[in-house]
Amino acid sequence: GIQVEQSPPDLILQEGANSTLRCNFSDSVNNLQWFHQNPWGQLINLFYIPSGTKQNGRLSATTVATERYSLLYISSSQTTDSGVYFCAVGAQGGSEKLVFGKGMKLTVNP
Amino acid sequence: GAGVSQSPSNKVTEKGKDVELRCDPISGHTALYWYRQSLGQGLEFLIYFQGNSAPDKSGLPSDRFSAERTGGSVSTLTIQRTQQEDSAVYLCASSSRDGANTGELFFGEGSRLTVL
Numbered sequence: 533g534i535q536v537e538q539s540p541p542d543l544i545l546q547e548g549a550n551s552t553l554r555c556n557f558s559d560s561v562n563n564l565q566w567f568h569q570n571p572w573g574q575l576i577n578l579f580y581i582p583s584g585t586k587q588n589g590r591l592s593a594t595t596v597a598t599e600r601y602s603l604l605y606i607s608s609s610q611t612t613d614s615g616v617y618f619c620a621v622g623a624q625g626g627s628e629k630l631v632f633g634k635g636m637k638l639t640v641n642p
Numbered sequence: 643g644a645g646v647s648q649s650p651s652n653k654v655t656e657k658g659k660d661v662e663l664r665c666d667p668i669s670g671h672t673a674l675y676w677y678r679q680s681l682g683q684g685l686e687f688l689i690y691f692q693g694n695s696a697p698d699k700s701g702l703p704s705d706r707f708s709a710e711r712t713g714g715s716v717s718t719l720t721i722q723r724t725q726q727e728d729s730a731v732y733l734c735a736s737s738s739r740d741g742a743n744t745g746e747l748f749f750g751e752g753s754r755l756t757v758l
Binding site for chain 2: 565567573574575576577580618620627628629630631632633634635
């Protein structure tokens with residue numbers, strides 16, 4: 533099945549810093565989503581982005597489907613950005629399931 | 643409802659007992675997913691429903707696990723003869739369809755299962 537790799541696995545930042553999270557995938561996709569899991573375990577959908585670029589406030593994401601990667605940018609990070617970020621993909625021609633990466637733990641210190 | 647609702651939020655059971663976990667998706671969402679997350683781990687796909695049918699059951703770990711969905715809405719995940727390795731948070735998500743593709747997934751808060 534399709535493989536999803538996220539990097540870096542962990543990241544510690546000072547408040548106000550910027551960061552880039554990367555998601556590589558092994559096959560063509562027709563679905564890609566980024567999620568944030570807060571320290572209480574709730575998963576929030578950040579972006580539905582199988583291709584192209586989207587922005588939402590301090591967050592933006594870019595997916596280059598032909599090169600099989602996606603990037604999530606966090607600018608001017610805040611302590612509330614802490615948590616685990618997951619990338620999830622749906623394989624082109626596959627079932628409708630989304631395969632999740634192992635996640636990236638972000639800690640933003642005040 | 644406004645969001646995906648799961649119950650119970652917490653379940654402690656003894657090894658060998660059966661458990662049922664319930665998911666009430668967002669109204670109008672035709673797709674429903676079950677995932678499992680062990681402590682500190684990523685999400686493991688279990689099963690996907692489109693309407694009442696389950697085109698993909700490939701993630702169910704054993705025949706002790708089953709799920710059904712009725713009326714295109716509420717789904718129940720049943721684990722029979724629970725084992726300690728079944729301890730995890732069971733997450734349900736729903737989405738509407740976007741043409742031929744799955745739309746954004748919205749997750750419930752999960753059901754934390756502890757098997758003693």
